Amino acid sequence: MFKMLRLFIYLLLIATALFYPAASLWAEDEEQNEEGPIVYFIPVEQTVERGLEAFLQRSIADAEEEGAEFIVLEIDTPGGAVDAAGNIANLLQGTDTPLIAFVTGEAMSAGAYISLNADHIVMSPGSRMGAAQVIDGTGNAADDKAQSAWVANMISAAELNDRDPLYAQAMADPRVDLPDYRAPEGDLLSLTASEALEVGYAEAVASNREEVVEWMGIEDVVAKEMDVSFSEQLARFVTHPVVIPILLSMGSLGLILELYSPGFGIPGIMGISALLLFFFGHMFAGFAGMETFILFGAGIILMLIEIFVPGFGIFGILGIASMIGGMILASFSTFNILVSILIAVAVAAIAAIVLFKFFGQRGPMKKMVLHDSTTTEEGYISSVTREELINQTGRTLTPLRPSGSVVMNNERLDVVSEGGYIEQGRKVKVVATSGSRVVVRELKDEE
Structure with a gap:
């Protein structure tokens, strides 16, 4: 009972952390004039992935609802996923609120593409923008088809706001x-703040928000900032393409370890928590719905039925199939989730083999496997061994090919030869029983 209560508390804490409505919108100065033009400051930091896309979608929607005069994207990112960057670009192009990309550190790769989709670009001293070549999963340059499409996207983003496309192409x-x-030739272009200003890719150099607002030419600004809540930070973390296979591997490994552990303990909690983080994170990021939980839960129930009720594997x-289907529905990329599932299956298989070899069958696994055997010591005797026949002789009643019959002490016996053919009427001796x-x-x- 205590262990089940402890598990419930753990799960409740995880759910609370994921869904607690942390405050994400606040005014920089509570004493400022609330009647002035509203400017939203939205951070675009760390890796560009689908979690960031969900956060920006919520932030821009809030800004539009409040009637913001400007939206300032404070960009400091090394880049990230191409698909997420493309979706974010569509999101930026779909808003009527003027957008300013304020590059505070680096706007590299996907970060440069996001910046080019803004109406205006302002860079801080020491910041950089560029180096946007597509890289595949192995760290090498992507194939020509993907590269050509990405270059076209960069050029299109530059032309969108009348910037010279040559620099975006470079x-x-x-x-x-x-x-x-x-x-x-052979190197990718990265522009400093002064260089970007020179070629028209930046319209101003500003050290802080106040200078950005001053450049806008508006006064009595109500500055509001969108903070990434704890739930969104967690969602961004667990939806990262590198973290997903780790979570699924931890989930499968924890459940495998629990099968070899007495009672319900740390391995089971670790496995369930990892799977909950995967599903709740994807749900909070907007990629999964309740149908994924239903499908995955149905898969677990069917697996339990298979373990305890013979069903010919059906x-x-x-x-x-239900569990894999639930994971695929929860994921934003079928390819990524299938690779992650294969990694998790491999980890679980290796763990199961190692545990079975070195630790044997323990815990619930021991209860699932029948260990009783019908041995002679337990009183199970299928046939009596007639040891008294050894070294006795008789004659073959039929040919032995190699089995047949012999007569021995007026008793007919079914016998086999040692392997060779023995004719009828030959004298034989019993050598083993x-x-x-x-x-x-x-x-x-x-x-």
């Missing part, structure tokens, strides 16, 4: 030669 294509900006197959099996050997005349 950021994504190393074949473009711009030696004046330290980007000869329940097991349906259970596995085991249960109902009697083995004979032909005797030569001299024997």
Whole structure:
């Protein structure tokens, strides 16, 4: 009872952390004039992924609802996923509120693409923007098809706000030669704040928010900032493409360890918590709905039915399919989730083999496997071994090919030869007995 109560408390804490409505909107100065023009400051930081997309979608919707005069995206990111960057670009293009990309640190790769989709770009001293070549999962340059599409997106984003597309192309294509900006052929272009100002990719250089607002030319601003809540930070973390296979591996490994552990303890809590983080994180990010929980839960129930009720594997197959289907529905990328599932299955299989080999069958696993055997010591005797027949002789009643019959002490016996053919009427001797099996050997005349 205590263990179940402890598990419930753990799960309640996780759910509370994920869904607690942390305050995300606040005014920089509570004493400021609330009647002035509203300017929203939205952080675009860390890796660009689908969790960031969900956060920006919520933030821009709040800004539009409040009637913000400007939206300032404070960008400091090394880049990230191409698909997330594309969705964010569509989100930025779909709002009527003027957008300002304020590059506070780095706007590299996907960060540069997001910046180019803003109506205006302001950079702080020491910041950089560029180096936007597409990289695949192995860390190498993507294939020509993906690269060509990405370069076209960069050029289109530059042209969207009347910026010279040559520099956007040089950021994504190393074949473009711009030696004046330290980007000869073979290198990607990265612009400093002053260089971006020179080529028209930045409209101002500002050290802080006050200077950005001053550049806007508006006064009595009501500055509001969108903070990433704890729930959103957690959602961004667990939806990262690198974290997903780790979570699924921890989930499968924890459940496998629990099968070999007495009672319900840390491994089971670890496994369930990892799976809950995966599903709740994807749900909070807007990628999963209740149908994913229902499908995954149905898969677990079917797997339990398969374990305890013989079903010729049907329940097991349906259970596995339901669990995988739930994960796919919860994910934003079918390819990524399938790779993650394969990694988790491999980790679980290796763990199960190691545990079974070195620790044997313990915990619930021991209860699932039948260990009783029908041994002679337990009183189970299938046939009596007639050891008294050994070394006795008789004659073959039928040919032995290699089985047949012999007559021995006026008793007919079913026997087998040691392997060779023995003709009818030959003299034989019993050399071994085991249960109902009697083995004979032909005797030569001299024997």
